[in-house]
Amino acid sequence: MARGDPVFADVTAPGTPFEIGERGGIRYFRRAPDDLALLIESARRHGDATFLVEQDDAGRERRLSYAQMFDWRDRLASRLGIGRGDRVAICMRNRAEWMVAFMAVIRMGGVAVLLNSRGAPAELAAMIEDADPALVLADAERAALIRQSSCAVPVLDALQPEDLGPAGALPEIGGADADDPCAILFTSGTTGRVKGAVLSHRSLMTGLLGTQLTGMMVLHNMARNYGVSVESIMAQVPPQATLLVYPLFHISGLGSAFLAPLLSGAKVVIMRRWDAAEAVRIIADEKITMLTSVPTMLWDMIRHAKQGEMDLSSLRNIGSGGQALPLNLLDEVRALCPHAMIGVGYGMTETAGAIAQAVGADFLNNPAAAGRVLPLIDLRIAGSDGQAAPVGESGEIQVRGAMVMSQYWNRPEENAKAFTEDGWLRTGDVGRLDEDGYLFIVDRMKDMVISGGENIYCAEVERVIGEMPQVVECATFGIPDERLGEQLVAIVVGRDVDERAVTDWVLERLARYKAPARVVVIPDPLPRTHLDKIDKIALRALWPQLAAS
Structure with a gap:
């Protein structure tokens, strides 16, 4: 190439x-046009061809053509009330509503903030607080989680075409500059805190x-x-x-x-x-x-x-x-x-x-x-x-x-x-x-585990486990797994704590896939390097012995 x-x-x-x-x-x-909205709009030419097939919440098959998707997009876009550069968060499972929401936000000149829909309420609240969007578009399940976190940002979860009514005339808002923000996607890092990557x-x-x-x-x-x-x-x-x-x-x-x-x-x-x-x-x-x-x-x-x-x-x-x-x-x-x-x-x-x-x-x-x-x-x-x-x-x-x-x-x-x-x-x-x-x-170079295609940053999980009152210190790392590629495991030094308690603690605060597959609790301090950092190389070598005990 x-x-x-x-x-x-x-x-x-x-x-x-x-x-x-x-x-x-x-x-x-x-x-290429400067504005992604123009590229998306070009897909309207596919008309009655089928674009999407899925099951709705009631388990019924739903088939939508390109024309139907764009009609739905126009209905939602006319309801958003946003302007060029306004950030709008999207938090849903994979579904037609997610796609329509993204298309509508981009059409109105907004910046689509894509929240991890698998996140726990605290994670969702942290992403929303960080991005400070004007509006959150969510499905019913995630809307309830966001409201549970006492989020002050308006949440719209009435996204069905019949709820939105007919599309009003969409305003001409002028094209974006190619380097303007278009979407913010969240990614974790070695600090254990999510951060939003701004894509133009x-x-x-x-x-x-x-x-x-x-x-x-x-x-x-x-x-x-x-x-x-x-x-x-x-x-x-x-x-x-x-x-x-x-x-x-x-x-x-x-x-x-x-x-x-x-x-x-x-x-x-x-x-x-x-x-x-x-x-x-x-x-x-x-x-x-x-x-x-x-x-x-x-x-x-x-x-x-x-x-x-x-x-x-x-x-x-x-x-x-x-x-x-x-x-x-x-x-x-x-x-x-x-x-x-x-x-x-x-x-x-x-x-x-x-x-x-x-x-x-x-x-x-x-x-x-x-x-x-x-x-x-x-x-x-x-x-x-x-x-x-x-x-x-x-x-x-x-x-x-x-x-x-x-x-x-x-x-x-x-x-x-x-x-x-x-x-x-x-x-x-x-x-x-x-x-x-x-x-x-x-x-x-990053301390990260890839399990089933999902990036799990050890620092993020360690930060959450470390917040348990019974935990003195902890370390997480990956071990080989034929099916998942890697599994996240944890070694915890603590008092009056067991594997189930650690796993439940993580599940309450992070997405399910970030919970350790195995947790071993030990009484002694974790081994450290000459720089006084936890020695994960030594811990990996010890893992088979610790996991078998």
Whole structure:
């Protein structure tokens, strides 16, 4: 995917939809509008085609066309009463209302603040207090939790079309500047406190169009290899349909599973909760062509496949992210879906999506890699001296480009730590590059566990456990798990406390997936390094012995 690639040159040539410009050393898509609202509005052309399939709260199937979604969007937009730059929080499970809310906020010039809908009341209150939105749009369950936290911000949970009434005339509010804030997505950090990554209109659109560019390059390479035209391949492509399993408040859910299908005229099918048997049924019934998941879900499907017949013949693309794709899992997926193109990617909230990606042959050429660096991203490996390391050497992955966030909302000290003096974003991950531009993830500088594709920051969980009156000190870390990738476990030094009490304490204050899978309580102080920090290397070595006792 190097910029010297002739296919890349053809696809991004002047006059093409993916024409690339450069300003201040940063590459961007020259033909992209400055305002994401205009890009979203272009999807109205898909009219009566089905956009969304889901089950409502009563368990009834709901199918909505593009025209119906935009009519609903217009009804809600006319009720919001917001202006350019006003922040509006969205807090719901994956559902049509979430998508309509996002589209309405962007149409009215607002900044969409995406709350973790799995959060406990205290977490939701902290995010709302931090972002200080003018309004919260929520489903009934989350609205009750937010009101329970004594939040002073107005909460609107009457979002059904019949509750909103007919759409009024939507005002012309003038276009956004490309660098204006568009959305705030929350991410935890080593401090254990959530912080909001501010994504501009340009960064979100660059992430979206960058993914489309990758797909277009794959298509052109296929045409070259088979000696046929791109048009002839596209004529044989079945109607696109994606299965939405990522939370919409994640950048993966927002970008690749919602906005990208919306722009391309695809169908999105929402799963309320992951279940391998149900996923298989949906794939067969709805002719799902694209599945983007984490390795945990793929393992579940493999195990289900071995129990009986599965019809996965419609799948054409299988993507995996959140953690490395184990090579033994790759073999199983290829055997199960021999005609599907498999891909991986590496990215983060702060970069509006993937910054490295490999699909099809590009991936199979180097399956141990996290992908190849995307063309609009500058990526360097910084050595211990802060200088760019030579090819093949490990160091911190640092990036810059139009996709990178503007800042952490209201966090000047965090921003100073996040960016180098010359403007590169520190990812906190250790990696290396090879001569072909493949990126390999070596380690994480951040103390973070990835369990089932969810990022769990140890500092956040340790802070909550440390608030227990009976706890003297604690440490959390990850242990390998075949299905989840990692499991979070905790070692606690305390008095009159047991595993159940610690787990319940965390469950009351944090999202369920952040609760430790196992807790061991010990009487002695935790081992420490010469810098007087808890020695997690020693604790990991001790874990099998402690867990067995």
